[in-house]
Amino acid sequence: MSNLSHQLPAPFEHAPLALVPRAIPWGAAALLIVAFAGVPWLAGDYWLNAILIPFLVLSLAGLGLNLLTGYAGQTSVGSAGFMAVGAFATYAFLLRVPVLPLPVALLAGGAVAAAVGFVFGIPSNRIKGFYLMATTLAAQFFLEWVFTKFPWFYNHASSGTIAAPRLALFGHDISGPVGRYLLTLSVVTLLTWVARNLVGSRLGRNWMAIRDMDTAAAVIGIDVDHHKRLAFAVSSFYLGIAGALWAFAYLGTASASSFDINRSFQILFIIIIGGMGSVAGNFIGAAFISLLPIFLSQAGQALLGGNVDPGQIQNLQKIIFGALIITFLVKEPEGLVRLLAGLRERLAVWPLRF
Amino acid sequence: MNFFLETLFGGLLAGTMYSLVAIGFVLIYKASGVFNFAQGAMLLFAALTCVSLQEAGLPFAAAVAASVVVMGLLALAIERAVLRPLVARSQITLFMATLGLSFIIEGLAQGLMGAEVRALDLGIDDVPVFVGDVMLSQFDLFAAATAAVLVLVLALLFNKTRVGVSLRAVADDTRAALSIGINLNRIWQIVWAVAGVVGLVAGLLWGARQGVQFSLSLVVLKALPVLIIGGFTSIGGAIVGGLIVGAAENLAEVYVGPLVGGGITSWFAYFLALAFLYVRPAGLFGERAIERV
Amino acid sequence: MSVPMPSGQILDVRDISLSFKGVKAISGLSFSVQRGEICALIGPNGAGKSSLLNVLNGVYRPDAGEVIFEDIHYRRITPLEAARRGIGRTFQNNALFKRMSVIDNILSGLSRHARAGFFAQALGLPPARREAREHRELAERTLAFLELQAHRDTPVGNLAYGLQKRVELGRALIAGPSLLLLDEPMAGMNADEKREMSRFVTEVNRGLGTTVVLIEHDIGVVMSLSSHVVVLDYGRKVGDGTPAEVRANPEVIAAYLGTVQ
């Protein structure tokens, strides 16, 4: 590195240096304290089991897809297939190598998913755009088929399902709602930190360069093919771990159909609504997508009582949902995260402007 | 050998059913550069409208005519509410918008017309026909003939009418077309309406086969590999792609399926499409754009 | 086939031909560039200038001919390999990463020099941090050199065209290329901006000893900036020499006056 700076012409040497100091993220720290210390005491089973755990897992899955689509610019509709790999691989490790502690099994499951993602990412060197999307659909359908077809993957259970083996960490049973919540929260926190490191590093920059213009990226010396495959692998690692958590921390029992194409679309919606190319956006998108239907059905139940066919509420919800997606694409292509940032900026100058 | 031929021909005919769905895609992609995921939902909406009207007492022909009008109105609405505000946005954005659109149309279709399964009888006897020893399906023959007529009509529409000529101009070079005064919005409306009518035809044929119900919208997933093999921009490609997928899928299920336990049709077409892509990254008939830098 | 390159030359283009779907873009083009010079490619639109640059760094693949750069002979090279060998490049219509900030665009130019591994980056380990800090310092210096500090964190898509050209130059420059290909670095600029850009190019050329091949339409700029001019028309070379020689060449005058008023 230093040999490079020796070649610099004079003006370079005398240029003033202005490095931005790193700020401590107080907001994030406070949020983490509340999430780790406050929520387990305050939230009941309903909030933990039905809302917070799936919200966290979906955020993680969104993060995984966002690395691939929002950062590296490769659209995928096979996310759920890679989630399935993570779930079934983790299950296989827990079942067949009982000495493995849970975190190691999760990591190993994620690693298997990463390997599979890498393989399905190979065509990205020749195939682009919608055509590449078809590759990911192939992955989706093929993986779903594999996990129903070969009984080895689900230990020959007649129902084709995998059930969470006893969830334990350092001898503590964590199969209760709080235990599963804390497990999920820890994994998600850790992986979010890693994702922030990645997107802020050279790797993330290279991904974004490829997203914005892959020809130019190659011209300045970025190995485009390698980085695309790497994006598939890293994204699948995240999705794989999300899949394992979805199966074991959330559902409890899962099968290949828990990871069908609709799940892939759901994750895609999370990143569209939350914001592509943003880490925080995944959480906002996931919150939106998991809370909106619950809100609508609760509101429908509470406001209209039994007077309206619940099926119609559901149809209405579908329409609202579709309309929201289009509205976001039209009005705020960068998603809710951008919208909230705009709101914050306006609030910051509040007394002056309002 | 007979069995092989029968599988091959049966597969080819079944493939035309895929082509029918794919044609709607191609029309829209050519004219507006939109990869329309909502084509399946449009198919469902069209068929459901037609059947509901028939149930309400309209004769079949009138119901079809009314459905055509409804699809035209739907196209107008889509152009206004989705395409116009998103003009000049990236293709991926437009694709995602059609995902949202498919939710709206599905919600509307089921909300307005119910979720029950409806039987649809087109009055075609679905009994086997024998050509020598080779058995063919009368219904499939009818579907293939319909596809042929449809392609003919579309060809006439695009080659002999003013609308068709402007459409081709738009597909070739949008900017040049605009500069000679072609109204892009109008073209989009027309093309989406035509795609809606193609969806109606496909929806009726598929609906006659499986009943008119929600899962009609799933045939879109079957049409994707067809598009990839044929290329997004060629109607001929959609036909050939459909034939290839139909034949390959049937042959594979019969000859390869037993080796791996069968049930491979869900992904086989996609792998086939992938293999094609690897050789020709823009489909058999698609043209690869030269990158200008 | 492989005649050795005379010393002092950094680039030798031999008999390059390129066509698109049967239409010739370049036919049988040969010329060479001396180490340390600024060589200008001129010619009317469609003469094949940009295509030639694209051949040199592997974006296009020629049908025939050979390129010799430093000590390697090639007809087809990947853009990646060309970059690794030290060919830097800017584009006619700006090939910047539009949604990334100015500093990130500049930093991306360094990626082929980076050594930190995947896990070091993912986990924020000391080697990765150290490298990131060094790269950032270098990028800050580049920003300062190109007088772009005020725009450090602006997404380049929001910058004025002239500034974007400068960012693109910075991105190519920071990698320390031995040959810099600049495709119309001054297109669409006013006289002041052109003067500034000329200054940057000259400083790079003199300070770093970087060889520059540039495409430019403004004959005034070409004459004052470059020491060697190659003139193309319809994919053929119609002139090659010092600015003064080229200016006197009747074929050049014909080609130029025929199209540019």
Add this chain to the structure above:
Amino acid sequence: MTTFLRRVAVAAALAAAFCGHADAAPSEQFFPLATYRVGAYASSGIPVWAGMIDYLRYINEVEGGINGVKLVWQECETEWTAEKGIECYERFKKGLNGAPVAIYHPNGAPAAYALSDKAAADRIPLITLGYGRTEATDGAVFPHNFPVMLTFYSEASAVINYIAQREGGFAKLKGKKIATVYHDSAYGRETQGPLKLLAEKYGFENIQIPVADPGNEQSSQWRQVRQAKPDWVFLRTWGVSTPVAIKTAARFGFPADHIIGDIWASSNEDVLPAGDAGKGYLALTPYPGGADFDIHKRIKTHILDKGRSDLKDPKSFGSVYYNSGLVNAAIAVEAIRAGQKKFGNRPLTGDEGRWGLEHLNLDDARLKEIGFLGLMQRLQLSCSDHEGGGSVRVQQWDGKSWKLITDWVSSDRKTLRPLIDAKSAAYAREKGLVPRNCARES
């Protein structure tokens, strides 16, 4: 944006209201209804809820509740998905305004699997009629799962018994070809084990042909059927793949009256779209179609004719799915009645509901009393047997409605029980569970 924030605030307030209701002394029994009225499977769901609600309403309004305990119910839409199923379950499990949950119907395989552990932890029994884990028959390992009346194993055995009956005895099965055309999913594959065993026992040729989801194109499958020339086809499809299968069979000249549909291919919605091709089609079911059973007369008089029915389309009265709603509701009601014998005539908790289910005994006399004779088989559950029944009736589609053509055809559950025990033991090992000792349960 501000409207959005306001909406979130309303949602939070609503959710809080739901979580923090005041406990009053319970006087009512809560029947949570996890329904699916939209999505791919809505067409089959809608009549089911009508049947359930009509029966609950009948119990309340005509019989004055279960021994005086009134029933309350609320719907929650699951779209046949696991996530919404969990959300509904978590919303419902604490009861409604103090009325407790005794028995829960997950209504849909994904939710049933996902709720298995959670319901065990909350001690709420799940009834899964015609779906769910077959090995849950072993109540020692699965105390809270009740795959009542008919598992897929029993179904496979019953279909072979029926074919034997048609062919003139088990001896005649030797050398016959029986093809199973199945939806390529866990559901579809579940009969492979028992059919293999039965094929070895009776000597018929067992041909398995999968249909990939969603199954809207099946020419290759039926071409294989045509080539194999089976004597009977056991059709284990579901959703859209059933009418497509029936139509494609006709297209390939396979006679509909030699196709036997399974429990999920036996409804009006399955055959109607097939039109004429469905004429003669056979289907087995634990809840046959028809509106002539005694209970239908009662419901017609007291509910339907008074305009109190949940059915929007009166044509569906007596349809297979409507009747399945009746049967599902009746099992739960009768189980609560059984539990009340021990715990008193009051609303029961989940634990008490489970006791009631394990002591449920519906003989012909009781079935006649409640008006279900012929519609529902004799059913006796116990700690070690959570299935209880295992019989089916075979019905035939005449183009307009189902005609019952057999009485109850029983299955050979003894032969298949070892398969079930092996699977439940494997599950217990995998999860580190210690099975209950059923001998000591009372």
